[in-house]
Amino acid sequence: MRWPPPPPPATVNTGGLGIAAMSYVAVDYLRHLSPSWHARLQPALWSVLALIVIIRVPFYKHWSSELRSAIPFVASMLFMLSTLLFEALSVRSVTAVLGLDWHRDTPPLPDTGQWLLLGLNEKLPHTVVEILRARIIGLHHYLMLFMMLAFSVLFDSVKAPGLGLGARYMFTMAIGRLLRTVSFVSTILPAVRPWCASSRFRVPAYPHRWAQKYFVPYADADSISQIIRRDMAYADAVNYLGDYRPDWGSMSFLIDFLRPTASEGSSWYSLLTKAGGGCNDLLYSGHMLVAVLTAMAWTEAYGGFSSALIWLLVVHSAQREIRERHHYSVDCVVAIYVGILLWKVTGFIWPGKDASRDRRLAKLEKIQGRLIQAAKDSNMEEVRELLEEVELGSQEGQKSHSKAMWLFPCVTIFSALTVVLLAFTWTSDG
Numbered sequence: 001m002r003w004p005p006p007p008p009p010a011t012v013n014t015g016g017l018g019i020a021a022m023s024y025v026a027v028d029y030l031r032h033l034s035p036s037w038h039a040r041l042q043p044a045l046w047s048v049l050a051l052i053v054i055i056r057v058p059f060y061k062h063w064s065s066e067l068r069s070a071i072p073f074v075a076s077m078l079f080m081l082s083t084l085l086f087e088a089l090s091v092r093s094v095t096a097v098l099g100l101d102w103h104r105d106t107p108p109l110p111d112t113g114q115w116l117l118l119g120l121n122e123k124l125p126h127t128v129v130e131i132l133r134a135r136i137i138g139l140h141h142y143l144m145l146f147m148m149l150a151f152s153v154l155f156d157s158v159k160a161p162g163l164g165l166g167a168r169y170m171f172t173m174a175i176g177r178l179l180r181t182v183s184f185v186s187t188i189l190p191a192v193r194p195w196c197a198s199s200r201f202r203v204p205a206y207p208h209r210w211a212q213k214y215f216v217p218y219a220d221a222d223s224i225s226q227i228i229r230r231d232m233a234y235a236d237a238v239n240y241l242g243d244y245r246p247d248w249g250s251m252s253f254l255i256d257f258l259r260p261t262a263s264e265g266s267s268w269y270s271l272l273t274k275a276g277g278g279c280n281d282l283l284y285s286g287h288m289l290v291a292v293l294t295a296m297a298w299t300e301a302y303g304g305f306s307s308a309l310i311w312l313l314v315v316h317s318a319q320r321e322i323r324e325r326h327h328y329s330v331d332c333v334v335a336i337y338v339g340i341l342l343w344k345v346t347g348f349i350w351p352g353k354d355a356s357r358d359r360r361l362a363k364l365e366k367i368q369g370r371l372i373q374a375a376k377d378s379n380m381e382e383v384r385e386l387l388e389e390v391e392l393g394s395q396e397g398q399k400s401h402s403k404a405m406w407l408f409p410c411v412t413i414f415s416a417l418t419v420v421l422l423a424f425t426w427t428s429d430g
Contacts, residue, residue: 018306062160103197113329292339
């Protein structure tokens with residue numbers, strides 16, 4: 001007598017991932033409330049989550065789908081790293097081109113969002129205001145929440161492949177960062193914090209010769225009126241102040257963009273690692289873009305109560321960015337709708353479907369007639385055999401590459417856990 005095959009595991013979409021995510025955010029917030037408990041609970045939580053992931057690896061059935069997504073994942077990661085390098089160069093350039101004196105003397109733009117939050121501070125209860133001021137979630141939290149979402153494919157909480165979801169996330173983020181860089185390079189806006197440039201950058205106090213020629217002589221109303229009529233720079237030529245020019249070899253063309261000083265001009269790369277972010281307003285907010293992409297990925301892949309909570313945290317992050325004068329209100333508003341639109345657009349490139357499901361459907365179509373006839377004849381034995389044939393047919397790709405399927409999971413999980421650890425360490429300060 002043949003026993004029927006065990007039923008496939010049910011999709012684990014009952015809130016477990018949401019509970020784990022909210023637990024992570026809550027435990028990490030203990031660093032502000034009780035640093036001693038935070039030091040105990042945070043390593044314990046991450047150890048438990050990592051152990052659960054490792055235990056689940058042998059039971060994961062979609063490694064062939066993950067293997068097919070590996071190349072797009074690596075390509076997306078390289079694309080994102082390239083855009084981040086271009087963004088870092090541009091951040092330094094737009095901060096340096098006008099010199100430190102301009103940053104110190106130029107007042108911030110009027111921001112009605114900041115006015116609204118200050119007005120609410122006077123009207124709302126003190127407890128509510130303190131909650132709005134609380135640093136509940138930061139950049140590193142959103143990155144880790146996405147990591148947890150991608151790892152949840154091991155538990156069938158999210159459709160495989162996880163690397164496909166990661167590739168879409170990084171590709172969308174790269175496009176968003178590229179558009180952001182083009183935006184803030186196009187028009188240089190004054191900083192929300194006028195003292196920021198002096199504290200972060202060591203660039204010349206005077207403007208670059210481009211700004212000395214095309215901006216400084218035309219910064220008043222009469223001059224602007226004349227240059228509109230002439231459509232040509234008409235100021236008398238002067239001896240423009242030059243910049244320090246170190247020997248950077250083949251990268252010397254970057255001197256005009258980075259404007260190094262004698263005390264920091266030994267390496268162009270070191271300039272990009274010291275900045276710690278830009279100072280003049282960078283339209284739109286990069287932090288909010290990451291937050292929105294995480295919320296969009298979570299909502300589409302998992303949904304439920306946890307996605308609503310994450311969107312509440314996105315709104316909380318937006319008002320904090322404005323409240324703490326990291327960005328103007330327009331930066332957060334634009335980042336939110338750009339992030340939503342970009343995620344929707346990239347859905348056409350990475351629909352996130354499991355190829356094994358397509359193979360099962362194709363196999364099922366071939367045996368549909370036999371399956372219907374067996375059901376009419378009440379021949380349950382033949383029905384079971386046909387369904388087993390469908391399941392085995394969907395796993396042919398995995399069996400044909402058994403050695404690769406054994407090595408690939410080990411490399412993938414080790415690399416992913418390493419990336420998680422590095423991301424957690426490098427972004428723990430937000």
